[in-house]
Amino acid sequence: MSEPTADSRTRILDAAEALFADRGYEASSTARIAGHANVPKGLVFHYFPQKIDVLVALVDERTFVEELPDGPDAPGALVEAVPGDPAGTLSRLARRLPLHASPAMRRILFREADTHKSVRERLGRLNSEVFLRARRALELAHPGARGDQARLEAAAATFTAVLIYQENLAGLTGQHIDPDAVAELIVRALGT
Amino acid sequence: MSEPTADSRTRILDAAEALFADRGYEASSTARIAGHANVPKGLVFHYFPQKIDVLVALVDERTFVEELPDGPDAPGALVEAVPGDPAGTLSRLARRLPLHASPAMRRILFREADTHKSVRERLGRLNSEVFLRARRALELAHPGARGDQARLEAAAATFTAVLIYQENLAGLTGQHIDPDAVAELIVRALGT
Amino acid sequence: MSEPTADSRTRILDAAEALFADRGYEASSTARIAGHANVPKGLVFHYFPQKIDVLVALVDERTFVEELPDGPDAPGALVEAVPGDPAGTLSRLARRLPLHASPAMRRILFREADTHKSVRERLGRLNSEVFLRARRALELAHPGARGDQARLEAAAATFTAVLIYQENLAGLTGQHIDPDAVAELIVRALGT
Amino acid sequence: MSEPTADSRTRILDAAEALFADRGYEASSTARIAGHANVPKGLVFHYFPQKIDVLVALVDERTFVEELPDGPDAPGALVEAVPGDPAGTLSRLARRLPLHASPAMRRILFREADTHKSVRERLGRLNSEVFLRARRALELAHPGARGDQARLEAAAATFTAVLIYQENLAGLTGQHIDPDAVAELIVRALGT
């Protein structure tokens, strides 16, 4: 038995996700959200007392940053890590960002981050996570790099920044950056 | 000796610069701009027929991307370039972005880029300029890197991205990146 | 027993009808309409998304052109027609214009016709209807007038124009025209 | 020697004439008039202290109702009158309205009449004049019609109304009326 129409709350969130991604939070009125969701205007405020709560709920419920389980040294924590192949490891990380979110939610995450604290926090968590993984991957690949802690951090931070903002940057500046090339670069910089 | 009161148009732009940087373009009403500038509401529209024209005027008049003079090989074109010291050259570039703009205008440039074409274009110009200079610096430092054109470009693009977005990224993700460390990293990656 | 207060939408239309008739559409602000209707400004736009929709609604809902029922020869189609008494027939038509509308709506109909298409269309319908009835009346009265089709049409058009614009003309030019006298004139012109 | 550019006052009136005819008095701002006239905004108010004065000046200076000279029986007063040819006389009147005004000024005259007293007065004068001439023409043609004074007046008023509003009516109702046919009709109505 297939579901009937999704329930109102879900439909409201669906509509908001599409609209926020398309035109931004400010430019999406609650009335329009209700219209797209095909629910009466008042119902939006029944579920979400303030407009901002819709955004918060979206970020809470529809983005998920996959965190490294257990301690930093837990076995199997980093599926993509392959000792001895640091560039490949980073490339795989690039292709499997530890972020579960629709493309629309990704756009929202970047677009609203500088105006809304809860969004910014989620983005910060994503950043930490990617940074952590990149650093771990580099550590695993270069067991000797211990003395170069500072350089390793800079490498991980650089990779993280480029990786997370890649899409965004291309839209703003028109310049495309290939994450694989950056991965290779980073690895060379730390190379034997 | 204090200046006489600046003329109204300047006061309007001053107020807008401060407000746009502080709360964003959308959230700064024309009435508030007029209030801060201490001019009547109508005067804003006397000088700037549409609100967006205030933003455009700010970007036009208060940001300036310093472009490389003459041809690509003009002497003195790249004041920060010192052959044989690529890392230092990049570091100097990091400290002297070819962008003349107040801190407030920089915030505006990054913040409004994805919503307003004219802002995006200015940012694109800045990006190109930094990329060009970074690439030139790396070429000068590594005359032998000719065969590695692709890697050189990736290096320049990576450095540019980190450099331009550094401030922004720190605000969004809480992670600080030291441009000097990135410069050193990049240079190492291109190796001897 | 006085009616309970009419609902808001009705009160808005009442206020607009009075104001549009009194000072014209352009000169009646939405704020003033709301004030007269004793409703908050925003409510006007709840019911009528654009100001023009108020005028359109008035014309749609508060003017009605009574069209000739059935086919052109339907019995009883033209209640005022009395064969053999064409002047009387026209006079009766003059006294019972096939237009159901308050005096205020009539003023609005004439006043806004040249600026607003929907008003003009309604007025055009009224004109056609009066013309049709006048022509029919003359045909019934002068069964022999078949050869004079052109003259008959001119007569009907003349009568229609004078009849419909009578009130308007008196206001503009100060000259009053007696529809009965025109009816008699028209009939004489078409001879025995 | 041809004139240099017309003087400012004239240019302002030219611009206002074109704009008022095109979009109406209310919808033509003084700033736009100044723009079209290529004069500074302030100058409009130098010549015409209030906006309405522009309209008044246009009507005063650019429309002229040619009045019957001398007394009502002055010889040669009615150039188009030809005793014995009343229909022809009326037709000639239709073709040579005693109104000197550009097509633009005619539009203004009809359009603004119901909102502006000075315009309405000028239109009233035109109406009287046409009425007078039509009545005189009919009197000359039908010397015996003395007993029918009332009918003669109705005939003249009908002809006047149709003649003056002909163009206007066609625009509003889509119905065209041929003044010659009306002339013939009127004359038949008074016929021998």
Place this chain on the structure above:
DNA sequence: AATGAATGAGCGTTCATTCAT
């Protein structure tokens, strides 16, 4: 006579939010 900056009331419209039902 000529100029354009200055003024402020008012306009149509939007919108988040409230609330009685």
Place this chain on the structure above:
DNA sequence: AATGAATGAACGCTCATTCAT
């Protein structure tokens, strides 16, 4: 839980008019 009428502050913008120069 569900509804949509009601509310009023605020928004971007227009405009006739004033006035110092």
